[in-house]
Amino acid sequence: MERRKRALRMLVFAAWAASVVLALRFGATAFDTNPEHLVGLLGLAYLAAWGPFFVFSTHGPAGTLGRFALCTATLGLALGALELPALLRLIDYRVVFTAPTPPWRRSGNQPDADLIYVREPHQRTRFRYDGAELYGLRGAKPWRRYNCELITDANGFRNPTDADRSDVVVVGDSFIEGLHVEADDLVTTRLAGLLGRGVVNLGRTGYGPQQEWNVLRRFGVGYRPSACVWAFYEGNDLQDLHEYDANQKNLRYILDSRRAEGAYGRSFARNGLGFLIRNWIRPDPTRPAEAYTGLFHDRDGREIPLYFGTGIQHGSGGPDFPRGDSPELKRVQAILADAYALCRENGVDLVVAFVPAKLRVYRDFCRFAADSPCNDWPSDDLPDDLRRAVEEIAPDVGFVDLTGPFRASAASGGLAYLPDDTHWSEEGHRIAAEAIAPVLERRLGRLAGDPVVAPARR
Template identity: 30%
Template structure:
């Protein structure tokens, strides 16, 4: 009898270990209900499924014959341990590649020539926050002019570009106005971790069009609207290409509307500020940038501060991605995107230009044992509907990317475009602009 009691106790403990993990998973989903449990796919994935496993293990621990319960407990605990072993392996593989985004370099590599510009992973919005900006005309909307910008590291060595007179990634000198295409976007269009000539905007430029790139890391739709308001009237492009990255632009917009100085871009008489940097902007930026470089910039510590590495590890994120079970947060409705597009269209109307949205799908849409494109479709649909309501045409990269034999082969390990992805994106965009008659063939 004592032996049976001991076996039952051990079986209960072994069943309790994985049950506790899945109970915590369901609890996290419920505590973050709007993000992870407010629609059927996420409710099943993050709450119902884990609670089902908890219920099965609890029944086994209490009601199943002790020897069989012990076998189930051992098996369940071993499977959970195996998942964490696999997660450790995947994290070990992925982390070194992600370290490139924060600019971690090999010992002995000097970063002195980059210290007058922002470190990798720091954004212009963060710079303005540090400066205490309250009005749009005082805001900085580009990198430091004329400085070498440290984009990332690749193989332990820096990848960089020299900013133009405005602070953007363009050949020097930049194209003279009026131009064919002005590109608004985030790190995808800035060309993170891609050399000059390999990123999407340079691929467009290679077609013979006069193109100006104003993209910068961390930019969202409202920030891009501010950039358009400041630089659009100067360059007077035939086409303004507003690139929407589905991985984070919707969330970026939610955060950007909380900045009073960015919200001023919606005002009909907004003062967007001068295209040239002022002495005050240069001096304030230099002081803040120097402080950043003296901190954890371009280090492993920066990676762990900026990415929830431990949380993602315990959530088995890499394993879930391999299985196709890592679902993004649910996308809430946001009427500000349509409002942003309408305001952008008003601005480009000032010089009889055209506004076009380019939709870029995230790598998270692809891969995994189980197809999960359906969880990305609500955002895809909302963007297309907002653009349609605003009367703005969309060049949608999703269809062509979906049709590739392996869409993941278009993305680098850091989830941005690799050269092949950048080239295909440029081909799709250029074909759309030419066939629609917006630019000369």
């Protein structure tokens, strides 16, 4: 008889545990799960798991409740020990779990009404990450682990010293900030060497045309430059117009410093559960790397796999191809017209540089699988369309199409773009500087005596 009761209890325990697990799994996968929802589900599952113990326990009410309290307190203390470093700002679990975090919430950044986010001034830190093309591709192999030092000036831009004045300012996004290469290899550093003049880097990762206009207005003209280079990246600058609009609608949330600095954002529970959701409960769909790989022969005869996973996504908030007559390009033209007016008012020459996407540069020099979408991904005449848009603003606005120099490098086996990322390699920064420098030289002219170099004051 006793054996039957024990077997029945074991059966009930097993069935109950299975029911709790199934309910937790269904709740976590069937609904729009986030860390807060999962906390509630786990709490309910924990209480439910104790149900059979309370029903069948032979320890009496006091013994049963005592065991429940002891187990719960132990788990609470363990969680508290993990949360304490985040509470004391010793650990940010967003970094530990590589949590997708909007830039205005990341360490070293601050929210900003005009720019959405800015970097803190005079910081010195290192970024370590894998190439962006690897995400979402199964079987993709990293080219290398990127490990780059970021030193910011008084305005939070990637310049090793503060400058009161500079002959040239360069406005742009992640291609100009260049967090995949060291400071000595940046396009701005190389431009300064080629021109023998001061060049200030005003690029910032994640910025789009509206933010770049605000950078020029708030910071650029303050350097009293003779020339401004505005880098337009075809890969996402048109999409960024919509992202900026969306962020402006959520500006109240973005500027809420309590959210940005709160311990909950850094907590183990929130970020650990987010990691669980992203990697186990609701992982993003992946695609086979082979379909998005182009085999490229470099100058040494090596066959290098180039990945194009992020560069051919359609319907990502940007205009359909061809983009030359799109409302987005017209908005960019209007922004550049405002930039031109501001530059002219301050005696600055404006030069627009077209930065091509990696696929535009390398598709003709790679061998793809027969069924690869890279073969059929549409292309357009955006470089010429942007050139015409710039010419319509004013005849004295300069324009540099970097497509030709980069394709010439690719034709000779050069790796101007990183194999596993969308950005320039060290060679790419050099090529861009060498293409832009002659245009600036003609516009700046030859000054008598020593060139103006931005003085350092730290």
